[in-house]
Amino acid sequence: MADELELAFERTVQAEARIEPRDWMPDGYRKTLIRQIAQHAHSEIIGMQPEGNWISRAPSLRRKAILLAKVQDEAGHGLYLYSATETLGADRADLTDKLIEGRQKYSSIFNYPTLTFADVGVIGWLVDGAAICNQVPLCRTSYGPYARAMIRVCKEESFHQRQGYELLMTMMRGTQAQRDMVQDSVNRWWWPSLMMFGPPDSESSNTEQSMAWRIKRNTNDELRQKFVDMTVPQAEKLGVTLPDPLLKWNEERGHHDFGQPDWDEFWQVVKGNGVCNEQRLAHRRKAHEDGAWVREAAEAYAAKQVKEGVA
Numbered sequence: 034m035a036d037e038l039e040l041a042f043e044r045t046v047q048a049e050a051r052i053e054p055r056d057w058m059p060d061g062y063r064k065t066l067i068r069q070i071a072q073h074a075h076s077e078i079i080g081m082q083p084e085g086n087w088i089s090r091a092p093s094l095r096r097k098a099i100l101l102a103k104v105q106d107e108a109g110h111g112l113y114l115y116s117a118t119e120t121l122g123a124d125r126a127d128l129t130d131k132l133i134e135g136r137q138k139y140s141s142i143f144n145y146p147t148l149t150f151a152d153v154g155v156i157g158w159l160v161d162g163a164a165i166c167n168q169v170p171l172c173r174t175s176y177g178p179y180a181r182a183m184i185r186v187c188k189e190e191s192f193h194q195r196q197g198y199e200l201l202m203t204m205m206r207g208t209q210a211q212r213d214m215v216q217d218s219v220n221r222w223w224w225p226s227l228m229m230f231g232p233p234d235s236e237s238s239n240t241e242q243s244m245a246w247r248i249k250r251n252t253n254d255e256l257r258q259k260f261v262d263m264t265v266p267q268a269e270k271l272g273v274t275l276p277d278p279l280l281k282w283n284e285e286r287g288h289h290d291f292g293q294p295d296w297d298e299f300w301q302v303v304k305g306n307g308v309c310n311e312q313r314l315a316h317r318r319k320a321h322e323d324g325a326w327v328r329e330a331a332e333a334y335a336a337k338q339v340k341e342g343v344a
């Protein structure tokens with residue numbers, strides 16, 4: 034019986050059909066999905082902080098409204114993704130505890146500070162750009178609820194990337210000081226953006242199994258290459274330099290060659306030793322604690338409804 038279930042699972046995955054919440058799935062598949070989707074959800078929620086930092090100091094009402102909407106979209110992405118983990122039997126409160134106690138990861142990129150308003154544009158262009166590169170293939174991931182969440186997330190991320198690029202184009206048409214601010218921001222965010230795709234394939238512990246299960250559709254290095262190829266012409270059009278002396282077109286490969294990020298720095302950030310790790314978690318912990326009364330009120334209201342036979 035167990036063999037039959039496993040065979041049916043394998044056949045579904047091989048046929049590019051979707052595994053749905055009620056289908057049988059191997060424990061490892063469930064565990065890997067909960068890990069990846071929860072980390073993704075946490076990244077969206079923690080990812081609200083670096084840009085949220087600039088909402089009160091946006092240079093115009095228009096820029097403030099755009100930024101507010103973007104940060105709210107990220108909260109929405111976190112919610113779809115937490116809901117997807119719940120279809121696998123995870124408990125959202127438990128995942129939140131794991132995040133604020135530092136027992137579950139979120140993307141390394143959000144542990145870098147946003148020093149100027151140009152960072153808002155560069156995050157939209159490079160960070161959302163990298164997110165799109167990574168997440169478009171996840172629209173074809175083998176787990177149905179995750180794939181469907183990704184379709185909506187990707188549509189919104191594309192919009193975010195355009196707003197970032199438009200903001201940078203505007204700054205590049207401005208004063209020399211504004212152009213310098215954009216270049217400084219690109220210099221700081223380029224390498225951390227490349228790290229978003231995860232460690233090199235040779236050091237990636239999960240890729241092989243996740244590819245076999247068709248959770249991941251590309252390796253970390255494949256997506257990093259795709260991102261570099263996609264971004265170089267955009268940088269040229271913008272008029273900024275990407276801070277990599279090894280970056281150049283390779284006619285034979287039909288791709289750009291490029292240098293490697295500082296992988297020691299990456300692992301340090303992943304381990305919690307980045308510039309902003311402590312601050313990000315402390316802020317999230319405080320927001321969670323401050324929201325305790327809302328959860329208590331909602332629970333009391335739901336209990337009252339049940340008691341009165343309304344729900």
Ligand code: BYC
Pocket residue numbers: 068069072073074076077080081107138139140141142160161163164167168228229230231232236237238239240243249253303
């Ligand atoms: N940061 O075996 P590997 C966004 C960990 S949100 C921290 O290659 P995997 C956005 C990895 O978890 C961006 N940790 O892992 C939001 C693993 O440790 P564990 C988030 C990282 O899972 C707001 C270990 O290193 N996007 O875009 O096969 C505003 C070995 O790695 C990182 C997603 O989450 C990292 N960068 O591949 C704007 C997308 N990289 O878990 C934008 C979904 C690796 O074994 N996730 N680690 O203890 C994925 O596609 C994959 O999980 C990854 C990593 C490609 C990220």
